[in-house]
Amino acid sequence: MLKNNTVQTIRDKALWMRRRAFTMVHDAQLGHPGGDFSAIDIIATLYFGVMHYDPTKPGLENRDRFIMSKGHATGALYTALCAAGYYPEEWLDTYMQPNSKLNGHPNRTYLPGVETNTGPLGHGMPVALGIAIAAQISGQDHRTFVLTGDGELQEGSNWEAAMTAGHRKLETLTLIVDRNRLQQGMGTEDTNGLDPLDEKFRAFGWEAVMVDGHDIGALLDVLAPARIGKGRPLCVIANTVKGKGVSFMENKASWHHGVPNAEQYRIALEELV
Amino acid sequence: MAAPAPQQEGFHDCRDAWARTLEDLAARDPRIVAVVNDSVGSSKLGGFQKTFPERLVNVGIAEQNMVGVGAGLANGGKIPFVSAASCFLSGRALEQIKADIAYARFNVKLVGQSSGVAYGELGPTHHSIEDFAWLRPLDAITVIAPADAWETEQAVRWAAAHDGPVYIRLSRMPVPDLTVKDRVFRPGKAEMVLAGSDLTLIACGTTVHLAAQAAATLRAEGISVRLLNMATLNPLDEEALAAAASQTGAIVTVEEAHIRGGLGGAVAEFTAGHHPVPVERLGFPGFVVTGSVNFLFEHYGITPHGIIAAARRALARKQ
Ligand SMILES: Cc1ncc(C[n+]2csc(CCOP(=O)(O)OP(=O)(O)O)c2C)c(N)n1
Ligand SMILES: [Mg+2]
Numbered sequence: 112m113l114k115n116n117t118v119q120t121i122r123d124k125a126l127w128m129r130r131r132a133f134t135m136v137h138d139a140q141l142g143h144p145g146g147d148f149s150a151i152d153i154i155a156t157l158y159f160g161v162m163h164y165d166p167t168k169p170g171l172e173n174r175d176r177f178i179m180s181k182g183h184a185t186g187a188l189y190t191a192l193c194a195a196g197y198y199p200e201e202w203l204d205t206y207m208q209p210n211s212k213l214n215g216h217p218n219r220t221y222l223p224g225v226e227t228n229t230g231p232l233g234h235g236m237p238v239a240l241g242i243a244i245a246a247q248i249s250g251q252d253h254r255t256f257v258l259t260g261d262g263e264l265q266e267g268s269n270w271e272a273a274m275t276a277g278h279r280k281l282e283t284l285t286l287i288v289d290r291n292r293l294q295q296g297m298g299t300e301d302t303n304g305l306d307p308l309d310e311k312f313r314a315f316g317w318e319a320v321m322v323d324g325h326d327i328g329a330l331l332d333v334l335a336p337a338r339i340g341k342g343r344p345l346c347v348i349a350n351t352v353k354g355k356g357v358s359f360m361e362n363k364a365s366w367h368h369g370v371p372n373a374e375q376y377r378i379a380l381e382e383l384v
Numbered sequence: 385m386a387a388p389a390p391q392q393e394g395f396h397d398c399r400d401a402w403a404r405t406l407e408d409l410a411a412r413d414p415r416i417v418a419v420v421n422d423s424v425g426s427s428k429l430g431g432f433q434k435t436f437p438e439r440l441v442n443v444g445i446a447e448q449n450m451v452g453v454g455a456g457l458a459n460g461g462k463i464p465f466v467s468a469a470s471c472f473l474s475g476r477a478l479e480q481i482k483a484d485i486a487y488a489r490f491n492v493k494l495v496g497q498s499s500g501v502a503y504g505e506l507g508p509t510h511h512s513i514e515d516f517a518w519l520r521p522l523d524a525i526t527v528i529a530p531a532d533a534w535e536t537e538q539a540v541r542w543a544a545a546h547d548g549p550v551y552i553r554l555s556r557m558p559v560p561d562l563t564v565k566d567r568v569f570r571p572g573k574a575e576m577v578l579a580g581s582d583l584t585l586i587a588c589g590t591t592v593h594l595a596a597q598a599a600a601t602l603r604a605e606g607i608s609v610r611l612l613n614m615a616t617l618n619p620l621d622e623e624a625l626a627a628a629a630s631q632t633g634a635i636v637t638v639e640e641a642h643i644r645g646g647l648g649g650a651v652a653e654f655t656a657g658h659h660p661v662p663v664e665r666l667g668f669p670g671f672v673v674t675g676s677v678n679f680l681f682e683h684y685g686i687t688p689h690g691i692i693a694a695a696r697r698a699l700a701r702k703q
Contacts, residue, residue, distance in 0.1 A: 141505055182509070207505035209675040209683075215506035230509030231472060232445050262422060265444035294445065295422045302422060303444030 117160050118327045124194050125155040125327075129356050130383050131193075132186030135206040137376045141215065142206075145366035147186035149291040149324070149351040150258060154179075154191045156330040157256055166196035169223040173253045176226050176242050180235020181260040181289060182216045183368075188225075189213055197224035233266025235259060236286065240272045243284040243344075254339070258287045262294025265303050270315070276344040277316025284344040285334065286317075289324065291353035293364050312346040324349030357382055395558035399497060401533040402554055403428040405540040406465060410436055416544065417441060417457055419466040421450045426556075427467040427497050447472045451480035451494070458490040463544060469503075470496025470512035470553060478518055485549045486522035493543045494525075498556040500590060500640030501668065504677040512553075513668050517645025519551050520618050526571060527618040529553040529589035529639075532561050535615060538569030546571075555590045555640070557677060562592060562613065572616045574624035578603075580610035583695055583702075584628035584635045588614045588647050591638045591666075591686060598691035607699070620650050622658075629659030634698040636664045638691055640681075643667035662701035664694040 128151050136142035154177075158164075162175040179188045185206075193203055205211040212221035216230030227238045239257035246253055259269065276284050288308065292299055299305050309319040318341050322333045332338075333347050353367070354360030357379045360369075371379060410416040410432065417439045424433055424442065433440045441457070441464075443450045450466060451473070457464040466473065473496050474481065485492050496515060503510035519527050528543075528550065530536040536554060543550040564577055577592070578599055587595040592613045599609040610632055612624060628635060635655065637648035648665030655661055668684050681687060 139505070207674060209673070209679045211674040214674045215503075216509050218507070228509065230507060231476060262445050265422075265446045267446060267448060295426075296424050296442075299444075302442055303446070 114328065114331065117331065121155050121159045121327045124159050125151050126383060128155060128187065128190040128194060130380060131190045131203060133371070133376070133379055133383070135186055135189070135203055137371050138204070139207040140370045142186050142370060143183040143368050144186060145293070145353040145360060145363070145369070146181060146184040146260065146289070146291070148355045148357065148360065149353045150181065150184050150187045150289050152325045152327060152355070153258060153287055153289065153330060153349055154187050156327055156334060158191050158195045160327075160331050161334045162256070163253070164195070166224065169197065173251050175253050176239070176255045178226050178229070178235040178239045178242075178255070178257040179217060180229055180257050181232065181263055182229030185213070185215060185217060188217055192222065192224040195224065198222065232260065232263040233268040236269045236272035239284060240276050240281070243276070243281045244279065246283055247279070247281065252283065254283050254285060256285045256287065258289060260294070261288055261290045261292065261299050261305060262302070264288065264305055264308070273312065273315045273317065280316070280342050281344045282339050282342055285339065285347065286344065287347045287349055289351050290348050291351045293353045293362070293367065295364070295367050297364055308348055309346070316343055317346045318343040319346040319348065321348045321350060324351035325355055392558060394560050396533040396561070397556055397558050398530060398533050398536040398554050399428045399556060401536040402495065402540055403431060405537045407432050407435060409541065409544045410439065413463065413544070415461060415463045417462045417464050419443065419450055419454050419457065419464050421445055421447050421468045421472065423468045423497070426469060427495070429467065447476040448480050451477040452484055454492040455480070455484040455488060455490040458492050463491060463493070465493045465495055467495040467497060469510065470499035470515055471510050474512060474515035474518055481519065482522055486524040489524050490549065491547055492549050494549070494551045496551065496553045499553045500555060501672060501677055501680045502556045504680065505674060507674065508671040511672065513640070513642040514645070515553065516617055516639070516641045516647065517649065520645065520650060523618070525549045525551050525618065526616065527551045527553070528571065528616050530615055531589060531592035531613050532559050534561060534567070535569060539571070539615070542569060542571055553589060557590055559590055560593050562596070572619050572621060574621040575613040575615065576610070577613050578609060578611040580608040581632055582608040582634070583699055584610040584612060584632045585691065585695065586612045586614050586628070586635060586637045586647065586651055588617065588639055590640045594686065594688055595638055595691055597688040598695065601688065601692055602695055607695070609695070614647060617647055617650055620654060622654055625651060625654050626659055629655050629661045634662045634702040636666065636691060636694045636698050638666040638686065638694070640686065641667050643669050662698045664698045666690060666694055
């Protein structure tokens with residue numbers, strides 16, 4: 112029963128995030144809505160069902176950390192941090208406007224709740240690794256979550272970090288891969304294939320599981336504390352749909368950084384209910 | 385990505401000239417290959433990919449790999465044009481550029497797209513204002529920032545024929561064609577756009593047409609302004625600089641790049657050592673605030689107005 116309530120709360124937050132993010136992208140005529148929408152259910156699950164944090168104390172020592180490695184999906188990140196209480200909703204209206212704190216890519220010196228600056232792909236994993244090592248050294252038990260794109264995993268830096276995390280048996284580190292099978296130009300498997308991705312992580316000393324990245328209940332299960340503690344970092348490969356929730360955007364590479372016209376915006380808001 | 389600047393009459397996105405020229409060269413020379421990082425669209429290489437699918441190597445989102453692969457392709461007898469957003473090409477793969485391309489002197493052409501602050505709102509991670517400072521000291525690499533579509537085509541043609549590493553820095557911002565009589569592309573040589581004896585404006589890439597506007601205003605006031613299009617930053621045209629310093633006695637540099645280490649830095653290095661004259665440098669002071677590319681140019685004074693003000697400062701210092 113308790114879990115059902117949580118699932119419903121997360122669904123509501125995710126719906127609000129999709130609508131709000133799409134409005135931001137529409138108003139700015141800029142953004143990355145496809146990758147926002149594949150990631151939103153994952154990020155909503157983390158912030159509203161899994162992580163421990165206090166938005167009034169963004170620097171709390173033992174807070175769980177979330178690193179948004181796919182930094183282009185700011186529609187997803189900024190709406191999540193807003194819904195989590197880090198800043199007021201008016202800030203979202205300034206998305207990418209002159210002098211805004213809400214840059215096209217997140218900046219920790221501008222916004223509370225942003226743990227590190229991202230935008231160039233392949234930066235989140237090493238930073239998350241460093242956070243997890245710091246926790247290990249200081250005996251803290253907080254968890255560190257990092258979300259990468261799947262195309263992003265073509266960057267070698269991810270695998271350097273994966274190797275170290277496996278070697279150091281960093282069980283508080285959890286990587287979630289937004290496995291929407293599309294990158295900027297086309298499919299990941301047509302560009303530089305990643306499959307079999309779970310086996311790659313296992314070979315690097317990780318626990319690897321697959322999950323439907325839009326099934327909140329399933330996400331809650333794999334991200335629950337009970338899943339860690341096996342002496343290995345955890346890799347959750349979340350199978351997702353780029354553009355999830357809007358019929359004309361789903362699985363379309365052109366919506367990687369496509370922006371809606373007035374009519375598309377209207378249709379999308381009708382579908383996002 | 386960033387919204388395209390409104391298309392003005394007579395303005396061109398130099399990436400079109402780049403892509404057209406590469407396709408033409410590739411049709412004539414089978415050694416020409418393109419190497420990209422999931423950047424076919426942003427490099428405008430869709431046509432190239434259609435015509436020469438086997439000669440387009442897309443390594444995925446992996447810039448270090450991409451530049452190393454470029455060196456390997458050159459070793460294998462190809463003429464690789466490695467094309468990516470210049471921030472990731474020059475920043476992420478800097479050591480590959482230094483060791484595998486410059487130090488090893490492989491015949492690789494690096495083409496940085498959407499350089500400077502062209503990505504506007506996407507912010508400093510996506511801007512490339514440090515690339516001049518990073519690449520200029522790598523002696524083997526010829527660094528060229530074309531000012532317009534014509535110069536882009538010439539630079540790409542020259543690079544293909546030249547045996548050695550080249551960095552061509554392009555924008556995505558539309559720029560007008562320069563009007564220069566009997567134009568010839570001479571790598572390593574500054575182009576005299578306007579002759580003058582009171583002051584020299586030196587620009588490259590997207591700022592040349594802004595400097596030309598500033599020059600027109602100043603000349604209408606009776607100030608004899610010289611305008612140099614310094615498309616090649618490395619090697620630097622020291623002869624033209626020595627002449628500018630000794631004949632006009634004051635210099636203003638303007639570039640869509642970091643105020644330190646780029647065109648202005650190069651000019652200041654040379655003049656300080658050989659012909660000390662007042663040098664006013666215009667560029668971006670560091671990581672910029674959020675905003676569109678047009679907002680950023682205005683905000684940091686990379687405008688005809690800003691250039692005129694810098695010219696007055698330089699002239700005042702000359703007295
Ligand atoms: C180092 C680097 N190279 C290239 C880019 C340009 N870029 C931005 S997003 C993107 C595609 C990302 O694909 P993926 O990781 O699958 O993200 P998602 O599908 O979740 O949007 C690319 C190539 C970048 N941001 N950083
Ligand atoms: Mg993807």
